[in-house]
Amino acid sequence: MPKIVDHEERKALIAKATWNVIARDGLEGASVRSIAKEANLSLGAVRHYFNTQEELLEFAMQLVEEQVIERIMEHTKNPLPPKQIAINMLMELVPSDERVIEMQVWLEYTSYKLRKKELKDDPVYQGISLMINKLNEGGFLKEDLHIEEEIIHLHALIDGLALHILMGLVKIGKDRIQALIERELDRLFK
Amino acid sequence: MPKIVDHEERKALIAKATWNVIARDGLEGASVRSIAKEANLSLGAVRHYFNTQEELLEFAMQLVEEQVIERIMEHTKNPLPPKQIAINMLMELVPSDERVIEMQVWLEYTSYKLRKKELKDDPVYQGISLMINKLNEGGFLKEDLHIEEEIIHLHALIDGLALHILMGLVKIGKDRIQALIERELDRLFK
Structure with a gap:
């Protein structure tokens, strides 16, 4: 039986792995492969959500934005x-x-x-x-x-x-x- | 007879080519090869001054600094x-x-x-x-x-x-x- 995956949670996990890779190696180092490795996921699991490096970066940045906006709006x-x-x-x-x-x-x-x-x-x-x-x-x-x-x-x-x-x-x-x-x-x- | 080269002038030319490449392709794109191409020089001519990408970047940044400081000090x-x-x-x-x-x-x-x-x-x-x-x-x-x-x-x-x-x-x-x-x-x- 396939495992049940919480997609939002998994996307957030991938985004956070993306941040870690960007902080360490810069944007050029943030390939789908290096991020899959950082997130401890298979290449296929990452590609399920993001086909290109570009999509991954946009999503990682979007998550930063959402987090900051959420914190700000709390006030x-x-x-x-x-x-x-x-x-x-x-x-x-x-x-x-x-x-x-x-x-x-x-x-x-x-x-x-x-x-x-x-x-x-x-x-x-x-x-x-x-x-x-x-x-x-x-x-x-x-x-x-x-x-x-x-x-x-x-x-x-x-x-x-x-x-x-x-x-x-x-x-x-x-x-x-x-x-x-x-x-x-x-x-x-x- | 070999051409007489003004070394300071040539270094400045290489640094400016480096700036153009950085502005266009980012630091990762600024290889000795791409800079030689931008400056219209042979790979060897660039390597005469800079052996590594690192040295090139440091020099390009140093030239920015010198230019800005010179302009500031004029005042x-x-x-x-x-x-x-x-x-x-x-x-x-x-x-x-x-x-x-x-x-x-x-x-x-x-x-x-x-x-x-x-x-x-x-x-x-x-x-x-x-x-x-x-x-x-x-x-x-x-x-x-x-x-x-x-x-x-x-x-x-x-x-x-x-x-x-x-x-x-x-x-x-x-x-x-x-x-x-x-x-x-x-x-x-x-």
């Missing part, structure tokens, strides 16, 4: 002041120890897509843009702001911090990083 | 107020059309080194750190600043902007980008 459920919710959401984009791999997958994926001139919208930009626009529409932000430029500014700061944490250049703790982000929001909030 | 010669010099220096780190390739080489090199866990100090961090410390020692900055954190903040903003320009996410002009950087410096200067 909107908390009954906290809007500024505190915004800080908590933005801190999800700053990689801590266990989340460095997400950022590394993002970096590899982004440079790959950039090289192929296939980079479309950036989910982090979209997320920050959505958040700032909602806060603005809700009347929480100062009235003389140039919203588009503030989104560019905040996005640059967050991604720059995330990249530099990944690069090991940020020698201050998470609480100090949070204080830097809070200072930016103080500039925007009423 | 220190201008008799302008310190804040204006600082803005001009920082704007050299924000890629304009013709300099996007430098940023792309930097991105590829950084993710490659990160993956191999060989990333050492970052020249942009060192440069910004040096500049801010000099301005502070010269008495130009406010006295209640936490200098180390301000360097982290400014570096994140600059690199984030540079990355997002490379990604095509920044839809504002160079003058508005400069205004964002100027606003940061206003916060630091007396």
Whole structure:
């Protein structure tokens, strides 16, 4: 009798194996074969879900996105002041120890897509843009702001911090990083 | 009679061919063979200077660094107020059309080194750190600043902007980008 396989679970297992391979060997090393080996699955089992390296990479990146979005959206459920919710959401984009791999997958994926001139919208930009626009529409932000430029500014700061944490250049703790982000929001909030 | 070869010129030619290949095919595509083809040189001519792909990459990155540092240091010669010099220096780190390739080489090199866990100090961090410390020692900055954190903040903003320009996410002009950087410096200067 064939084993019953939970397809969603198996796809997630494969995606996580993909992240490990990307973090170690880069995108070029992430072949269907190397990922099957990492996930302890047969080549056929991986090919059942993903025929090409391209499909695998897209799925692995999509799973990073979904995870981050899920974590971010959790914060909107908390009954906290809007500024505190915004800080908590933005801190999800700053990689801590266990989340460095997400950022590394993002970096590899982004440079790959950039090289192929296939980079479309950036989910982090979209997320920050959505958040700032909602806060603005809700009347929480100062009235003389140039919203588009503030989104560019905040996005640059967050991604720059995330990249530099990944690069090991940020020698201050998470609480100090949070204080830097809070200072930016103080500039925007009423 | 053998042709007389300007070795420095030829090395620069090879480095630039390397940049083009990296921008198009990524680091993995930058073999001695593909670079020789791009530079219109024989394999032997390239091997005369660089034996391994690794040596080539290091040299290509070093040339990016030297070029950027040279452009930045030019600004220190201008008799302008310190804040204006600082803005001009920082704007050299924000890629304009013709300099996007430098940023792309930097991105590829950084993710490659990160993956191999060989990333050492970052020249942009060192440069910004040096500049801010000099301005502070010269008495130009406010006295209640936490200098180390301000360097982290400014570096994140600059690199984030540079990355997002490379990604095509920044839809504002160079003058508005400069205004964002100027606003940061206003916060630091007396």
